[in-house]
Amino acid sequence: MVTTEEISLKNELIRLLKDVNCVKFGDFTLASGKQSKYYVDIKKATTNPKVLKAAAKLVNYYVSKENNENLKIAGVELGSVSIATAVSLETEKDLLIIRKKAKEYGTKNKIEGELNPGDNVIVMEDVTTTGGSVSKAVDEIRAVSGNVKKIYVIVDRQEGAKENLAQNNVELIPLVTIEELGLNK
Structure with a gap:
């Protein structure tokens, strides 16, 4: 059931995303290799403290309703680290940073932060x-x-x-869909 608090948090995030003008129009090649007539310049949003705070509050709203035992918040370098950090601060859950490739020096870790077998992890993504x-x-x-x-x-x-x-047994929970930003999919 959708609550008024959820609607309010989501509407605030939508407003802020529109305010930072993160949707661009033109001819773009996406990370997936697909061609698109629009681009979500999410870095404009994820470098804005108000957007980060609004996103973190909405995720915290969802997460607070679940079992949070041994919960970690993960972000993939580079794009999702600021988001995961904001969510980690809001939820007071440990942060993990997932590298795209292992470092070639020091610990050579691909995952930074403490991840123990059996820990529950929520992964944050930008787009x-x-x-x-x-x-x-x-x-x-x-x-x-x-x-x-x-x-x-x-x-x-x-x-x-x-x-x-879903084929990999993972639920994707969009804070905002492209339709909610006023574009047709």
């Missing part, structure tokens, strides 16, 4: 199209016995990510 990029992070976490059941994304382009991730 999803097909879900391919974030799916790799899920695989990395699961490879070291972390449990990933949910991914929260600031903007879902509604082009298959939800369905693709």
